[in-house]
Amino acid sequence: MNTICRPFAPQISRAKIVLKTTNRYFHSGNSVRTTNSLNTTTAKRAQQARTLQSRLAAAAVGERDHLTSSKDDDEPMADDDRIARIASSIRVIPDFPKPGILFQDITTLLLNPKAFKDTIDLFVERYKDKNINVVAGIEARGFIFGPPIALAIGAKFVPMRKPKKLPGEVISEEYSLEYGTDVIEMHVGAVQAGERALVVDDLIATGGTLSAAIRLLERVGVDVVECACLIELPELKGRDRLGDRPLYVLIS
Ligand SMILES: O=P(O)(O)OC[C@H]1O[C@H](OP(=O)(O)OP(=O)(O)O)[C@H](O)[C@@H]1O
Numbered sequence: 001m002n003t004i005c006r007p008f009a010p011q012i013s014r015a016k017i018v019l020k021t022t023n024r025y026f027h028s029g030n031s032v033r034t035t036n037s038l039n040t041t042t043a044k045r046a047q048q049a050r051t052l053q054s055r056l057a058a059a060a061v062g063e064r065d066h067l068t069s070s071k072d073d074d075e076p077m078a079d080d081d082r083i084a085r086i087a088s089s090i091r092v093i094p095d096f097p098k099p100g101i102l103f104q105d106i107t108t109l110l111l112n113p114k115a116f117k118d119t120i121d122l123f124v125e126r127y128k129d130k131n132i133n134v135v136a137g138i139e140a141r142g143f144i145f146g147p148p149i150a151l152a153i154g155a156k157f158v159p160m161r162k163p164k165k166l167p168g169e170v171i172s173e174e175y176s177l178e179y180g181t182d183v184i185e186m187h188v189g190a191v192q193a194g195e196r197a198l199v200v201d202d203l204i205a206t207g208g209t210l211s212a213a214i215r216l217l218e219r220v221g222v223d224v225v226e227c228a229c230l231i232e233l234p235e236l237k238g239r240d241r242l243g244d245r246p247l248y249v250l251i252s
């Protein structure tokens with residue numbers, strides 16, 4: 001296994017997983033931050049980086065529980081070196097978009113064609129034989145991962161958009177953020193009752209966005225087979241808002 005993490009840099013780091021191991025996240029607007037983030041010290045960040053290194057090293061030798069997969073955990077994902085490569089290609093930017101927020105930046109993954117392809121392949125391997133008709137992608141970052149998965153498994157792609165973006169008739173669902181609410185919308189007629197859907201986004205934090213997407217689809221009789229995200233911030237317990245719907249994640 002090649003080296004999969006780099007020395008921690010004060011402002012921009014690829015050390016992503018540790019940033020949720022030593023802090024309690026909470027949601028602020030559309031992002032997540034740590035309770036102690038405004039006075040994070042260099043020493044704390046160095047400790048976080050060391051913790052990350054040990055987690056990724058464990059993942060590289062195949063220990064489970066460091067990089068997790070799914071609630072049912074029915075596939076040997078943790079020892080898959082593609083996961084470690086994907087994890088190390090996601091950058092964390094402290095204090096974006098606001099002070100204290102640890103932003104999980106998937107744009108660096110997109111710069112790495114191998115890691116990006118591995119990401120899509122892992123989802124496709126899981127969903128190709130599950131009779132899924134609909135891949136519903138959530139704006140904006142679900143639009144990056146959803147379409148290639150949909151094409152590969154032979155499903156249609158349905159965009160779930162922020163308000164006032166879709167030109168046709170829509171149905172809407174409101175969901176709560178830490179302060180206030182937001183709305184997602186879907187075109188009427190895009191899906192049919194009885195279809196089987198996979199909901200795709202890059203990240204689950206509080207679960208508000210995914211739970212609204214599930215409600216939208218279920219209102220029109222669609223069967224939500226599973227939700228799939230690249231990243232989970234488990235401290236925020238977003239899974240708990242999804243009810244019985246399974247959530248599958250590559251990195252937790
Ligand atoms: O689990 P939650 O607490 O609902 O948060 C997760 C959502 O937050 C981010 O999107 P954001 O709303 O920042 O929009 P963007 O993708 O357009 O940047 C992310 O891409 C998820 O969609």
Ligand SMILES: Nc1ncnc2[nH]cnc12
Binds near residue numbers: 105203
């Ligand atoms: N910490 C985070 N990084 C990137 N996107 C997010 N959406 C919610 N929290 C986020």
